[in-house]
Amino acid sequence: MDESFIHRWQSQLKKGTLSFIVLNILQDKEYYGYELIESVREHTEIEVAEGTLYPLMNRLKKDDLVTSKWVEQESGIPRKYYTLTETGVNTLKQMQMYWDGLEASIKRIKL
Amino acid sequence: MKQLEFKQEAAQRIYDDYIKRINRTVATLSNADQQDIQLEFNSHIYESMQGSSKESEIDSLLDVLQKLGAPEEVLTQLVADKKLEQATKTFNPVHIFKALALNISNGISYTIFVILYLILGIGVFSVGAKIFFPDKVGFYVYEKGWSIGIGENSGTEVLGNWFIPVMLGVLLLLYILTTLMLRLIRKLKKKKKALQ
Numbered sequence: 049m050d051e052s053f054i055h056r057w058q059s060q061l062k063k064g065t066l067s068f069i070v071l072n073i074l075q076d077k078e079y080y081g082y083e084l085i086e087s088v089r090e091h092t093e094i095e096v097a098e099g100t101l102y103p104l105m106n107r108l109k110k111d112d113l114v115t116s117k118w119v120e121q122e123s124g125i126p127r128k129y130y131t132l133t134e135t136g137v138n139t140l141k142q143m144q145m146y147w148d149g150l151e152a153s154i155k156r157i158k159l
Numbered sequence: 160m161k162q163l164e165f166k167q168e169a170a171q172r173i174y175d176d177y178i179k180r181i182n183r184t185v186a187t188l189s190n191a192d193q194q195d196i197q198l199e200f201n202s203h204i205y206e207s208m209q210g211s212s213k214e215s216e217i218d219s220l221l222d223v224l225q226k227l228g229a230p231e232e233v234l235t236q237l238v239a240d241k242k243l244e245q246a247t248k249t250f251n252p253v254h255i256f257k258a259l260a261l262n263i264s265n266g267i268s269y270t271i272f273v274i275l276y277l278i279l280g281i282g283v284f285s286v287g288a289k290i291f292f293p294d295k296v297g298f299y300v301y302e303k304g305w306s307i308g309i310g311e312n313s314g315t316e317v318l319g320n321w322f323i324p325v326m327l328g329v330l331l332l333l334y335i336l337t338t339l340m341l342r343l344i345r346k347l348k349k350k351k352k353a354l355q
Contacts, residue, residue: 081199082206098226099233102199106237110244110349118198124161125205126198 062094067104068147069094071132071140074114080127081105105130113139160197163205170217173224174204180230185238187257192241196234203227239265247342252276255338268344275337282307282330289322297322 066088073079073087084105085096108114113136118126132140162178165171181200185193204223211219227233239261246258255276262269285308289296298318299310307326310316318325 080202080206082203082210086210097228098203099228102196102203102233103237103240106240107349110240123205125163125202127202127206128195128199 066094066096067108068140068143070101070104070108071113071136071143074130074132074136075140078129078131080119080129084130108136112136160194160201163201163208165216165220167216170220173217173220177204177224177230181234184230184234187261188238188241189245192245196237200227200230243341243345247338247345250335250338252334255341266348268348272337272341272344279330279334279337282326282333286323286326286330289326293320298325 069088069092070084073084073091079087081101085098085101088094088096105114105116109116109130112133114130115133116128116130118128120126163174165174178197178201181197182193185196188196204220204227207223207226208216208219211223213219213222239258242254242258242261246254259269259273259276263273285296288308295309297307297310297316299306299314300317301311301314306314316322
């Protein structure tokens with residue numbers, strides 16, 4: 049078995065699905081950056097290169113899928129919370145449908 | 160921005176140095192964008208320190224910063240994206256120049272824009288030249304065709320001193336058109352990226 053091939057494939061897949069995963073996590077409630085990274089790790093065992101999350105969030109924001117707001121904390125270090133927008137919710141639904149379709153076709157191929 | 164405080168002096172120095180590197184990397188952006196990135200990275204460092212299981216402060220900090228990555232690398236794309244956004248919004252030539260420099264490696268289309276702006280620059284130069292050499296520079300019409308700049312004897316200069324305002328008007332219009340095009344390309348690229 050070619051370990052390096054599988055490894056490359058996995059890392060491509062992770063990269064490609066990160067925005068999908070992030071939007072999915074944001075479905076339940078609002079998150080700040082560090083919390084979001086922790087949550088991705090917890091749910092998926094994907095080690096996000098932490099610094100790459102912020103450019104991703106910036107792009108999601110520019111595409112109007114999420115919004116953000118600064119919330120002051122007692123520590124004096126404010127947190128930036130991200131929330132799904134309505135466009136984000138609808139986009140996520142479409143992504144989910146595509147994902148389900150893909151999964152079903154792969155299962156059909158295997159049969 | 161409220162700076163973090165560390166008990167160990169060495170940790171404090173490492174943190175201060177990291178923040179300085181962030182500041183240097185984002186220095187080209189608008190104040191609001193700079194502050195936003197600084198605050199968000201500072202918050203990330205603070206929250207990760209709280210969540211760290213390492214015993215010593217300096218071990219935790221080194222771990223956190225290593226996971227976050229070098230500011231110069233992590234922030235490159237973010238800075239290039241935000242700079243281009245600012246440049247096409249403000250029409251400020253200085254921002255446009257810097258944004259193109261940051262994005263030049265992101266595709267051939269940006270190289271084409273560099274050339275377009277250079278041509279506009281030559282136009283501006285010809286206006287300057289007209290002021291110093293009014294008899295030699297202008298809009299020349301020949302039997303076949305025309306030229307802008309230093310004319311040949313066979314042609315007739317038709318604009319006279321009007322060359323300056325007419326040329327400036329045309330250049331301004333082309334500048335706006337080119338920048339609007341740059342804005343469109345930026346949006347198209349972003350869409351493409353989102354689909355990948």
